[in-house]
Amino acid sequence: MKQAENITVGISIGDLNGIGGEIVLKTFEDPRMLEFCTPVVFASIKVMSFFKSHFNSEINFQSINNLNQIVHGKVNVFNCWKEPVNIEFGKEDVKIGEYAIKSLEAATKALKNDEIDVLVTAPINKHNIQSEKFKFPGHTDYLAQQLGGESLMFMITEDLRVGLLTDHVPVKDIASHITPDLIEQKIETVYSSLKKDFKIQKPKIAVLGINPHTGDNGVIGSEDDEVLRPTLQKIKESGKLVFGPYAADSFFGSNNYKNFDAIIASYHDQGLVPFKTLSFGQGVNFTAGLSRVRTSPDHGTAFEIAGKGKADENSFKEAVFSAIQIFRNRTSYEALTANPLKKSTKKERR
Template identity: 50%
Template sequence: MSSKHQKVRIGISVGDFNGIGPEIIMKSLNDKSITDFFTPVIFGSGKLFTYQKNIFKLPVNFNYITEASQAQPGKLNMVNLWKDNVNVDLGKPTEESTKMAIDSLEAATEALVKGDIDVLVTAPINKDEMLKQGFKHAGHTGYLEEKFGKKGLMFLVTDDLKVAVSTHHIPISEVAANISKEKIKKQIKLLNQCLIEDFQLQRPKIAVLGLNPHAGDGGAIGKEETEIIEPAIKELFDNGIMAFGPFPADSFFQPNKYKNYDAVLAMYHDQGLAPFKTLAYEEGVNYTAGLPFIRTSPDHGVAYDIAGKNIADERSFSEAIFMGIKIFKNRSDYKDLMTNRLQPKKMVSENGIDEDLPEETE
């Protein structure tokens, strides 16, 4: 892991190269001063990126290495995973682009575990195509949870708006069966700790949305609020966690409401992501909270419809990089603070004399 005096090493997986992944990666790294802030390590293909940088007329040059531990500060490092030519078919997924997305993610994750990079930033993937090629998870989150042996939480963040979702990529018909009092309690606790450690909020306020329209209307439109969500919130609030709700989702995301809270826990994917992407699409970052390592990504997909047209907006990817750096430094500061806390002094010595009190004088 980088020391405080070294630049943070940002590992980048390339996603589906027939989408906008390589374009937004190179646009984010195009500023010559970018390596003053961090050390990029791309897990990709030199020939692929050379081909695409010529399409987009981006004057980026890479330092080719065989493993992440060889990355040099001040350069755009690329772990050259594939030395053969690749067939680029911009605008649609292929078996080759899907396999490369899987290989890039696996290599980057291995480097993260080994400590050769500090933060993982993932370019967009095609989940359906990856499942067809033997990938066992419907997205990055499940894959990283399995790799790290710990449950994470999908957390969409900007400086002003932070939204987590209780259930991820499952059919809407299965959402109610996948929430429980204990699960919601664990997620709010995780969210609370994440806000303290990763975002330096001393006593965060967390809003929890209801599952049903109008948050159930007291049980008239569903019992999940009264039987599951409210009891979880009350129990945590009584134990010092500032959790509030459940709030009706249809009216919560008005500026004068959501800005009163540091984060929001939505019950299902679109309940949280639809308003988030409406309010913060260009600057939003997808952060997997609760894992021992830091992973961020842009809040959009592969965008096949604009691939190769040189119109992809890199701002969300750039935000993902700098949010990853910010979280890494915040987490490091928190660990230092906890390590260096003043320990309570032992007030009484073994002989029973209090050594911290001044001796009496005659």
């Protein structure tokens, strides 16, 4: 298994007019970060030098044109393009969106080819990335197509993990998307991730209801009684510790979430509003279920503060740490399952 200091972290730069460049600089200005990993920023040395000058950073870059030139102990910049780019902080620009995709595509290719170990993505603007060649609502859908597996948006901190049955689905369509097959698939993805990515031997999972008060016995919708409850009962009978559905309005305020290793919300805001309220600035978006490890910060491009030196890098830094830890956990798990007679001496992390 690789040691932490040898793990190569690929970084897609995101929207150049947002805060991505700033949070990357702030994260790796701390030389101790290079003891944990070797970063490779997929952008261009011209762009990163512009950021360095604009934010008065003292960081030093290693410019490379081939991934076999990566230098450990340095912040590497892989040149995805050579031409100058006109950066206007805070502006939504289709051309800038094209550079965000160039970075993402190059980083994903490197990840697929095992030229980097994990991928951390800086924020993109979901509108300006759309084109005839790129028709994905965001990172997760693109990476699911490229990397394979049953992807799931998994928001994580040290003490809280929230997965979603549906993610970027309009509210009016949520109920029709939630089927027994989808529920089983998402719960299996969370369960598997908790075991191999977080070293939890017997995961305990809570599922939140679809309707207010989980439908109040059909008074406020029938989906919880007709779809969710029987599917959860079937999953329980298979031996998994899955509980619910719970009424979402009181679940977090009562601290009930602390009794579980993960919570699965029915839709985007049901899970992300409480998650970000409890952990904003420290949370990480992890795409569970993929064949490779990808994380990102729990915030967007923040155009309103871009270029002003006000961006908080903590969520991005946590995304780097999480990617490293998940990679190590997964590598250890795969080695153990490949050789089941070899017993781990490490205490299971709860």
